[in-house]
Amino acid sequence: MPEIVFEGVEKRYGAVRVLQPLDLTLADGEFTVLVGPSGCGKSTTLRILAGLETLSAGEIYFNGRPISRLDPKDRDIAMVFQDYALYPHMNIAKNMSFALRLQRRPKAEINAKVRQVASMLNIAHLLDRKPGELSGGQRQRVAMGRALVRDAGTFLFDEPLSNLDAKLRAKMRTELAEMRDRIDKNMVYVTHDQVEAMTLGDRIVVMDGGVIQQQGTPKELFEKPVNQFVAGFIGSPTMNFLKGELIEDHGRLFVAGDGYRLALGDGARQRIAATNAREVVVGIRPSSFSSRADAGSAIDLKVVVAEYLGASTVLATRCGSSDVLVELSSEELPRVGDRVSYAVKSEAIFVFDAKSGKTL
Amino acid sequence: MQAANSHRLTPYLFLAPAGLVLAVALLYPIGYMVYASFLDWNPSQKINEAAFVGLRNYANLLVDPAFRESLWVTIKFASVVVSLEMLLGVGLALLLDRKLRGMTLLRTLFILPMMIAPIVVGLMWRYMYHPTVGTFNRALKGLGLPPVEWLSDSNWALVSIIIADIWQWTPFIFILALAALQSLPKSAMEAARIDGATGWQQILHIKLPLMMPVLIVTCLLRLIDAFKVLEVVLVLTNGGPGLSTEILSLRIARTASEFRELGKAAAMSNYLLLFLMVLTLAMFFYSKATERRAARLRAEAEGAH
Structure with missing residues (x-):
């Protein structure tokens, strides 16, 4: 589980700069939440970390090793997508084991791992279904499961709960919080929902306009916001x-x-x-x-x-x-x-x- | 009650003209053909003068060596042409599914052959295959190689029409495959990259399986078309040399016009129709069944919450 350091990371699309030079350190084993309104650069930051987008300037270090030129697969990361991004043609077991099968791990090991994660997430009875045959909440669990099976050092979450209805979202949030305490990994979680950020994050990074406005524990952000934007963004009802x-x-x-x-x-x-x-x-x-x-x-x-x-x-x-x-x-x-x-x-x-x- | 009834009938009233056109333009000729296939009918006779022979035309065809040869040539032609076109078309689509400068122009150029009338394609290729002044033999000669009897050698003739067909119809598969590729869910591809799939593995495990529904339909459309191909072959070889390129539709045309056996020609057409219909219906029911299964299981899953 690496310590992740962003050093002057920038992203430009043509003349438009969507990420101002950004410095950020994510400590080993921490649950970090990037939060902000849409278009604030939080998803871009996550996608750059994942290797799905290239950075325009700066560098990212995992334990001091620069990784910005590495393929996503060489970064030891797993990711949960907003729309779950399950492979529609594979059943749940195949979806969850895809990465392990690509690594040509032994069959017995793959099966054991998939079953263990599936029972942890209460989806063991769905393993031979296809994603199209599941409800939204079940798909969400499968997406989590696919990431967990990987045993990667860093987990990335891109608004994983925003496609669920309010009741299910609250339930999954609690489960995620529970999971966070059981799994000792780096987690980076992007959301626009400050309630999710407050309940899940060890540390919250508030972003706006491609700039980090403030970072700190939920308590620090609530009690000592550095500016009006953070004060208005954190807390419900708003200040x-x-x-x-x-x-x-x-x-x-x-x-x-x-x-x-x-x-x-x-x-x-x-x-x-x-x-x-x-x-x-x-x-x-x-x-x-x-x-x-x-x-x-x-x-x-x-x-x-x-x-x-x-x-x-x-x-x-x-x-x-x-x-x-x-x-x-x-x-x-x-x-x-x-x-x-x-x-x-x-x-x-x-x-x-x-x-x-x-x-x- | 009366009013409610007439309201319920209104949509059918509006549908009636279209239904009538369909019946006259589609069902009548097919019915006519099916009826004709039971007759021993010479073009000089009126249809009601022809003798009714039941299934004799069909039975005779099954043992007719010329028909069987023609069927075999057609199957060879269609399977080779469609598999090569699928391979090339999908391959090109996978290669060109990216942002490159001038891509729009390139794509337009790629689909040009498809837009040329088949007769013109046949004429064009006939000049290119010409034994002495054709492009191919001049090129071979320039390279110091012996010329090839493209259209007059019975081994080469089928190859030559296959090449021409591939040239014309690969673009069809290319544009459909490209459209399928570009409508694939982006995030699933990104998930595959994160899961560690290389470019080839993404194609093999994600892209191709996800494109499969479109590819199956495309393949079926091409197959139906390939079984009915006529013009290019007519212009290039007219079925020769011998029977080496006499595909089924050419055989049907000749049976009707040269051999003057309309009943037999109709029976042949019906064999072709039946064959293609079985293919289409099998595909149709298969996709319906999988869809229904998915919908049922999803409904169960939503209900379980």
Whole structure:
């Protein structure tokens, strides 16, 4: 299981640069998730790693060995594709054993390996079916099985769950998380779904516009996003953003905008003092609001819609001319049309530079 | 009730003209031919004057050495021509399935022969096969080799018409195979690359099996066409020398016009028709059965969730 290092990896199609020079280190045995909106370069990065696309500049190293000129088959990788990419004319056993058969491994070994993986994935009863005869979820398992049988050092997943319906996706996600703990391999997983990224990744790499925006553990990304893009991408429901201005008043720092004025903590004050930003964007997660008035500085909101989700309720509210989502426990619900006042702790207020989008 | 009934009949009303054309243009001639094959019928007679002989024409044909020779030549011609064309056409498609500069032009050039009228192809090749001024013998002479009796040697004549047919019809297989190749699922090919398949292994284990449904239909179409070939042979050798290139359709034409035995010619046509129909129906039922099996198993799998 190699340590994988991307060094200045670039991809251009003609004049269009889809990957800016990219540096990234994937530690041995880590589950890394590349996440971002479509067109952010995450799939391209994975396909370059797989050898299905060539890179325009830079180099990839497996344990210090450059591999960008190697064929996919010489990279010791296995891959699960978004559309499963099963061989439609082969039955499941043949699909799973294709790579081993090409390597001319002994028949007994191949059969044992296929059976072992198939029973692990609960597809042992399907081995003599063709892919066209399986449901979407079963095909998904077969695709996983085909990769697992290989026993490769690195597993690549290209949005493997996005063709499944919501219920099945949640189930497969849990199974994947379980599998991750049992298998000690490098895994690189591409998704546009931040929930998948948060639940599966040891480390998440957030990409946008062909650039890595931030990488870190799920907790780091959630609690310390480096910019507005990451803050808005990670977390569900998404973070609220309000335009505002920094104001000093009697030695305290406030951020104020259309319909609100919030006090910032001392930590934020020191960080912001180092810059000379005035125009800012305030970020508050929907879960950071509290109905207890003493829990921080207050913000006045008008309730527009209440989405009851069972244990919690998401309120769509308005603050001045901006929309604000509030997530509350369902016990303390206001009615639609009410004006309410919620408190936000100063630690839960993110401030971003309005021009660069960087966290202040 | 009345209204509902007439509504249900409306589609058939609209279908009726097409059905009528089909019946007149297709079923009537076939029925006519089938009926004629039971007659001992001379072109100078009206059809209702001809004597009804039942299956005698069919029985006679089975022991007619000229018919059997002709059938054998046809089978030889069709099987050699179709296998070589499949090999070359699919091979070319595999070679040219890539992004190259000028590929569009090259593809167009490749399919030109197919678009030339068969009579013209026959004339063209007849000049090229000419014993003294033809391209081939002049080339052989230039290389210091003895000339070949392309069309007048009974061993070479069949080879010569086979070459001409391959030249004309390989492009047909080429374009269909290329279309099949380009519609193959890309990701399955990528999966094969990752699984470690070399170029040859991808062709052998993935591309060819996946192209198979198209290739089978293509092969069948070519086979049907090859069994009916007429014009090129007519122009090149007219069946000669001897009976060495007298393919079935030529034999049928001669039986009708030269030997003036319309009943026998009709019976021959029916043998050909039956043979091709069996081929087609077998193929049809096979693909239907596999489709139905796949659909049933998939439905079961979806239901199990």
